[in-house]
Amino acid sequence: MGHILSEHLMLGGKTKALVLLCAGIAGFFTCFDAYAQLRMVTYNTLTGQAFGGQQTARLPYSSTILEAIGLENVGGISKPIDVLILQEQFSMELSTQSFVDVLNSIYGAGTYARSTINGAVSSFNGGGGRPGLVYNTQSVQLIDELAFGTVGTGDLQPRASLRYQLRPVGYDASADFYVYNNHYRSDNPTSRLIEATSVRNNSDALGEGIHAIYAGDYNVTSSNVGMFQELLSSGNGQAFDPIDTLGVWHDNQFIGPTDIRHVHTQSPAVDGDPIDAEGGADGGLDDRFDFQLVTGEFLDDEGLSYIPGSYRAFGNNGTHNLNDRITSGTGASPTVLSALLNNSDHLPVVADYQLPAKMNAMLASVPTNVMQGASVGIDVFVENIANVLSVNGADELDYTITVGGSLLGSGSGTAFPLAGADMSQIFLDTSSTGFKTGIVTVASSSQQAANPVFNFPVSFTVGGGSGGEVFGVIAKDTFDESLKLNSFSQDPAVGAYSSNGDGFQQYQVGVSSSIPSQLVDDSLNGNPVDVQGMIDTSTKTDAWFGITDTVNGDNLPVSNPGEVTATWEFDVAGAFDMQVSIDMAAMGDFEASGVNGDRFNWTYQIDNGSVLPLFSSTITEDISQTYALADGDMFTLDDPVQMTTTDSEIVTLSNLLQTLTSPIDGLGDLLTIQLTAKTDGGDEAYAFDNLIIEGTTFVEFLAADFNQDGNVDDIDLTKWQMDYALGNGSDADADGDTDGADFLVWQRQYGQSTLPLLASTAAVPEPSGFLLLTLAALVSGSLTRPTR
Incomplete structure (x- = not known):
């Protein structure tokens, strides 16, 4: 998001925000494509x-x-x-x-x-x-071209028909159109009819609603x-x-x-x-x-x-x-x-x-804090940015504005090219105090419109209070412990495989009765001739999840033999700007294609929204990967697994667990993460651990949390020392200055946190006796207070 204008006007308790934030397209009135018509x-x-x-x-x-x-x-x-x-x-x-x-x-x-x-x-x-x-x-882009028709002498067509699939630059596939290019025989009406019939058979087969x-x-x-x-x-x-x-x-x-x-x-x-x-x-x-x-x-x-x-x-x-x-x-x-x-x-x-309309939408900035009961309107700007020479060069833009969460209002309109931006207003729901979230959606119903949907997440606080936004772990499943995990399921269930060489479940060295050998690296744990494995059994003793040879006699559903799924549902209410991290490893000579091609694809869904890619696997057949076992032995295999994150980062997996992170879009209460996998053969394996969801949440700050990071710790003490007698920068007792009384509040709250469970920093030890004696002297006034 980029700031274009920054100013807030306070008019009789009504806040009008003039900071314009752009989502989805860089620049509101710039970055045009070639003229639209x-x-x-x-x-x-x-x-x-x-x-x-x-x-x-x-x-x-x-x-x-x-x-x-x-x-x-x-x-x-x-x-x-x-x-x-x-x-x-x-x-x-x-x-x-x-x-x-x-x-x-x-x-x-x-x-x-x-x-x-x-x-x-x-x-x-x-x-x-x-x-x-x-x-x-x-x-325009040339997407595809096709020659067709029966060419010959007599009643046959003299030259092939050509069909071109074209797409206007700056638009998606919904704006594709087809051009049929024909030169019909000049002296034979039968030939012309045969050729026209071939053309119509071809265009009819494209389906209803084609632009040709x-x-x-x-x-x-x-x-x-x-x-x-x-x-x-x-x-x-x-x-x-x-x-x-x-x-x-x-x-x-x-x-x-x-x-x-x-x-x-x-x-x-x-x-x-x-x-x-x-x-x-x-x-x-x-x-x-x-x-x-x-x-x-x-x-x-x-x-x-x-x-x-x-x-x-x-x-x-x-x-x-x-x-x-x-x-x-x-x-x-x-x-x-x-x-x-x-x-x-x-x-x-x-x-x-x-050409179709092209939408851009912008939302004025939302104030961080508002008073309970205040009427706070937020401007929504919508423009048809199809770059035309005249108003008839592009379609009109029909749009609606809807809101969810702690927001009120709606809107609709029609924006014409060259007419500038329409402005509507939605309102913050300030009826109750606390941290609030919502989403503004601007959607176009115009045929083939480019950029037809914009979503603007919104967060604000109603009422005074001392609180703010903190980024940290909000949910997780490490297979040893979980946070805000509502449910987990897998198909097939644990124990479905009869062979010790097949696996799709959670494992733990020293706990699991058997673990497929291709998942574990025993080279430093009793098997020096081991040639494959990802989990070093000499060092890793906590739980993890492994997958190998899912295409087997125990897993042959009619629809997709060998496919397996694992599904997590997490409570992420109140969180935004989320990202998902997973430790992953893979080893083997994988197959990219065929009925049993290997794949390990992760998706996510927020509430009942669209199912979107999270981590997508690709088997890259033109490269190789070198794998290092714990004892130092190296093995090079073809066709490794590559994973693509939501921000298009491509990571080639090795047999050592490495952390991959994907940002995710959207707001909601329930985050569903699903792994869909399939792997055939005993020499290919995939493992993962530590499924972590991080995001920004609103927390109330303790009085002695002077740096407002959610923890009362030594950092706050350092800030108190710097602010001592210089104002109210570390004013825990709200008396207007920073003095010894504020230190006493810090001492009582030392080690406490308001961050979500497991999202806080490590527990802070009790202050040392020497430190407390020194600070006690300061509190008692034996240290000279700086002059003002």
């Missing part, structure tokens, strides 16, 4: 020709066009291309890379990258090249043909035309009373133009061949959605003459129109899409 372009670039034809971007025309698309302002949005969906690519390495190079020459090296899969083609002679994709790495764009060169003259109707048919992946301009497009200026010249995309050239000589189509603009159809999820104005009015055939504003060059119109500057004329026999199709 996406500019998507599909373009058949006529660069997939074989036998010496054009296979790379035509310069300077391609550069002129792509830069002009980025500069075009539509609906208040002007931005570089985010996704460029290409057709007629000879290969990704040659053709598509050339467009990456063009864009990077405009916007800087490394800004753009490309897809990698070269889909199958039936023949480059007339095959027209493959689909490909270029994307802006600052705004069907882009490419459709090679159709009307929306009435079978291929187009297949894309529009009902189902999970049902396609829609964002501009709802359906009918006969070929050689047609009007559909009903509507002039449709602005949707034509082929051909910007006529007979005799340079692109005609390179094998491109001529005849002027008279066809709508190029499309971005979308699923209904893009048309609901929620989350990722098409921005109405942004779909256009680039450079075509409907002013050209039907069947004439693009240069007969006024849809762009003469330079750009000339580039479109000479670059390809198709026009690019551009559309802009809003």
